[in-house]
Amino acid sequence: MGISLEDVSFSYGMEKIIEHINFTFEKGKTYVLLGCSGVGKSTLLSLLKGFNQPEAGRIIYEETAQEQVEVVFQDQQLFPWQTVFQTVEMPLRIKKMPKNERKTKVENLLKELDLINSSAKFSGKLSGGQKQRTAMARGLVTEPDFLLLDEPTSSLDPQTKERAQALILSEQKRRKNTVITVTHDVEESAFLGEIILIMTAAGFSVLKNPTVHLPERRESVAFYEFCIELRSLLKEENR
Ligand SMILES: Nc1ncnc2c1ncn2[C@@H]1O[C@H](COP(=O)(O)OP(=O)(O)OP(=O)(O)O)[C@@H](O)[C@H]1O
Numbered sequence: 001m002g003i004s005l006e007d008v009s010f011s012y013g014m015e016k017i018i019e020h021i022n023f024t025f026e027k028g029k030t031y032v033l034l035g036c037s038g039v040g041k042s043t044l045l046s047l048l049k050g051f052n053q054p055e056a057g058r059i060i061y062e063e064t065a066q067e068q069v070e071v072v073f074q075d076q077q078l079f080p081w082q083t084v085f086q087t088v089e090m091p092l093r094i095k096k097m098p099k100n101e102r103k104t105k106v107e108n109l110l111k112e113l114d115l116i117n118s119s120a121k122f123s124g125k126l127s128g129g130q131k132q133r134t135a136m137a138r139g140l141v142t143e144p145d146f147l148l149l150d151e152p153t154s155s156l157d158p159q160t161k162e163r164a165q166a167l168i169l170s171e172q173k174r175r176k177n178t179v180i181t182v183t184h185d186v187e188e189s190a191f192l193g194e195i196i197l198i199m200t201a202a203g204f205s206v207l208k209n210p211t212v213h214l215p216e217r218r219e220s221v222a223f224y225e226f227c228i229e230l231r232s233l234l235k236e237e238n239r
Pocket residue numbers: 012017035036037038039040041042043044
């Protein structure tokens with residue numbers, strides 16, 4: 001059960017981006033989309049969210065309403081006139097969650113993402129990393145069945161990046177939702193994805209991550225070996 005792409009193709013005008021892709025994103029799993037710049041990773045997220053429609057084929061949402069798909073794009077799309085708190089609270093207001101519940105939920109998430117001291121700042125006044133974490137909090141707050149993250153940690157410093165990655169995984173384990181992350185970062189892929197999809201113009205190569213169940217895996221030899229394997233596969237695919 002999940003979201004299935006059946007023979008999906010998509011073009012921007014004359015430029016063919018995605019051609020005849022078949023794949024099922026299963027509920028409760030974590031996926032990473034890797035691939036060279038411009039191959040169509042963000043476009044695929046737009047298709048999954050329903051911002052774009054396939055020109056051929058179809059996308060089937062099995063047991064998941066399309067509203068249960070949340071996407072956090074690279075360019076964050078924050079409103080400069082909203083504070084951090086208001087930005088993260090907004091999806092809960094739309095869902096008509098009671099005020100006290102909203103406050104607790106938003107504040108807990110802001111604490112986890114080290115944003116609580118910036119809670120009253122306007123989005124237009126935030127640093128790149130703060131904007132990225134605010135956008136991530138807005139994506140996480142509704143606990144969607146499918147969370148699509150487009151380069152979620154690209155402007156974070158190494159320590160905040162690791163904390164954000166750990167938060168993404170701990171939330172995913174708690175909620176048992178599906179997380180699909182687009183990244184260029186091989187270590188991030190090996191940490192966040194049970195299944196890695198290397199995307200090329202010809203489609204996907206699918207790899208299972210052998211390190212997901214290892215304790216302290218960031219420090220393990222197997223983790224580094226898997227990163228090396230991913231790097232060399234990426235080089236081959238992009239040749
Ligand atoms: N709205 C648009 N209109 C026309 N062309 C677009 C549009 N958005 C993206 N493209 C083109 O589609 C192709 C795929 O873009 P996309 O952003 O999906 O790639 P990507 O793999 O996510 O790249 P990156 O890793 O650099 O973010 C690129 O050639 C891009 O220029």
